[in-house]
Amino acid sequence: QVQLVESGGGLVQPGGSLRLSCEASGRTLSSFAVGWFRQAPGKDREFVAAISWSGGSTYSARSVKGRFTISRANVKNTVYLQMNSLTPEDTAVYYCAASYSVGYIVAGPINYWGKGTLVTVSS
Secondary structure (H helix, E strand, O other): OEEEEEEEEEOOOOOOOOOEEEEEEEOOOOHHEEOOOOOOOOOOEEEEEEHHHHOOEEEEEEOOOEEEEEEHHHOOEEHHHEOOOHHHHHHHEEEEEEOHHHHHHHHOOOOOOOEEEEEEEEE
């Protein structure tokens, strides 16, 4: 069993940056591919980015490509999402997810979900 806890959300002005963290407990996160998803008010949850277990491969949604970067530190059992050039359209609850491959992160099934952290982009 893996428990995922997101942190780093908050209020930021348009054009600003935030770094989200996803820390795992229970099992080593290095066994899993990890992804970030987000759900804006009134919208479906959507894929944001994913990273392979080794960190050697990353994938991003077109809407965040060039602005968001996913990375991982397996020694810390943590995955990060660096978010730059934020816009109000990035406002959402951001969720961390783990599964056995990047393919499963993108297409399902997801094995483990965190409870989310709220990011609000507003002036």
